[in-house]
Ligand SMILES: Nc1ncnc2c1ncn2[C@@H]1O[C@H](COP(=O)(O)OP(=O)(O)OP(=O)(O)O)[C@@H](O)[C@H]1O
């Protein structure tokens with residue numbers, strides 16, 4: 025008989041990770057329970073004869089079956105759709121630009137290492153206040169979805185490209201601001217200290233120490249966000265902020281399903297181009 | 311010519327930045343910059359909206375309504391994310407090609423699944439929602455699927471990339487210890503990406519709450535629905551109340567994921 | 577007299593135009609402890625990879641226990657014959673120590689058994705015994721990433737003990753350890769394999785360790801066998817020539 029070895033027992037302790045796992049399971053159970061019980065949604069109820077016919081009709085009208093002049097074979101519709109595509113592209117670029125400019129203008133006081141004086145090697149009492157205010161604004165701006173911003177803005181501005189670009193910019197301003205701040209907080213301090221100890225002013229530290237170190241990463245994030253903005257640009261159009269989205273909404277309400285297909289094709293092409301361009305820029309910037 | 315090429319490579323980054331700035335300037339020309347951009351009462355409306363921001367509607371009925379809508383928003387987000395995670399798990403593994411045995415398999419299978427993931431995430435969740443509502447009607451499942459499909463695409467792609475970035479030594483070591491492909495997945499790939507994928511899922515969960523809130527715009531319940539109703543009644547103070555609930559939810563999840571990231575062992 | 581386990585006959589291997597190994601032949605008997613030495617780029621890793629069946633030779637014959645290596649294509653059959661240990665990046669840092677040790681059993685286990693074991697470790701007894709042998713019993717449930725380099729190398733050894741192959745191959749197993757830890761691992765390794773008469777082939781950069789812990793030394797230089805001698809016959813002048821830079825005098 026083999027001699028048994030006494031080995032240690034696994035320690036079981038209640039950590040934050042265990043707590044998180046439990047919370048996730050509770051959330052899952054509660055959510056699916058709510059959907060099935062309180063909202064009384066039946067999953068298999070989706071697969072009725074009626075729904076099937078409905079979905080089939082919808083899909084075949086998207087494909088233009090039974091339509092003798094579907095939009096995606098019509099030259100006029102294509103020209104119109106391409107014009108909207110062009111507008112949407114402009115809108116997304118404008119949005120990314122606005123977001124970048126505003127984020128760059130505010131990001132310096134929003135860094136922990138500026139607020140506590142390690143970056144500039146000087147302390148000012150008001151810096152922490154400024155830090156929390158700007159960080160608060162970032163949270164505020166990114167917590168509100170683009171679509172909600174757009175809905176509010178179309179109350180102020182007339183429909184067109186500008187309200188869409190502003191809505192997209194307002195949301196992405198908070199995201200870029202936070203990302204930029206994190207990059208600046210992570211920079212290597214040694215070259216900066218050398219500059220500061222050799223008597224460089226704050227502006228000189230910024231231009232010779234900080235900007236060269238962070239610029240490539242900023243560019244990567246800006247391009248990445250532009251891709252996301254491109255994808256979202258169709259959404260802000262739903263509430264009248266111009267571009268492909270506005271047409272999507274109109275065609276939806278007039279049940280012009282082949283128009284929808286055409287718009288979706290243009291949209292997919294646009295997203296694919298945006299992906300390729302931003303990938304190309306990132307490669308080139310490396 | 312040689313000098314020019316040298317110039318190009320030396321100033322590559324500055325030139326790229328300049329190019330991006332020029333593109334931005336080009337986009338500004340698409341708008342006629344004049345007062346005609348504003349609605350006639352635009353200035354007044356702006357003032358009202360800002361005043362309402364400082365005095366949100368805190369009456370009990372609105373608070374209860376906001377709480378209820380926040381819950382529905384969270385429910386759709388959680389349910390949508392659970393579908394997204396399941397999709398991402400299977401599609402991500404297939405798209406990464408870590409289970410492929412032959413070169414042909416690797417390119418064919420992973421190319422095919424990367425294509426599917428790319429397609430699902432190229433279309434925005436709200437467009438999916440619209441298509442689903444048009445196809446299956448106003449069911450909570452329309453919201454759940456509309457969230458789950460594009461988020462599955464995003465998570466699946468990242469998951470596949472993470473699996474591909476795993477260093478090969480530990481995996482090789484498992485194979486020499488006799489592990490099959492599936493076993494290297496269990497004992498190698500999955501534990502090695504666990505921490506990263508969890509923090510990414512938490513980040514996407516935060517996004518999904520925002521997405522879930524706007525699902526309402528195709529007629530599904532939640533915070534966005536209430537915001538839309540209040541906006542059409544011009545009740546800006548109510549709008550802000552609902553928005554503050556949304557912000558609170560997002561901040562809460564953000565804090566949770568930050569804490570988790572710090573506590574999680576790699 | 578003693579049985580041979582490995583027979584290499586005119587093994588050659590090249591990468592593109594570079595010749596990594598040219599026509600190696602040797603025989604290794606069961607239970608031998610062999611050190612593989614030679615300057616960087618001599619082909620030690622390449623040879624060990626061929627021995628492990630990870631890479632295939634371009635030409636030549638490799639018999640493992642009397643059968644050609646092509647008969648060992650199935651991973652779980654090969655893993656019973658040959659085990660490999662390298663530097664500590666062989667382990668899955670995010671798993672507990674016990675799971676890394678039990679990974680040595682994967683060749684025997686099916687998919688579901690390994691899945692269950694990931695949640696509720698089975699054959700804890702086996703893992704505990706192996707960890708006890710390498711002196712890490714108290715770290716059984718520790719996260720592997722929290723262990724020091726030397727401890728991680730012991731965990732890798734424990735995995736090999738669980739896998740229990742007939743031949744153990746080690747490619748610079750102590751390269752990243754301090755001298756005390758390195759000696760510790762080497763003596764542990766040579767002790768543990770003695771019990772089961774396992775064959776041990778270890779590549780090393782330290783001639784001193786090679787002489788101290790191994791009975792036979794095979795020296796490679798430029799993909800050829802420079803010498804193949806019992807440790808006590810290895811002289812300083814031989815070693816000086818082995819490690820001499822190109823162009824230096826090669827007379828002994
Ligand atoms: N995958 C590969 N592709 C191309 N050349 C290779 C490859 N692997 C090894 N080589 C070459 O084969 C030769 C032998 O390499 P090997 O790694 O076996 O040397 P080594 O003795 O282990 O060296 P070290 O002591 O530095 O680890 C080297 O010249 C190396 O450049």
Ligand SMILES: [Mg+2]
Nearest residue numbers: 620621622747
């Ligand atoms: Mg080597």
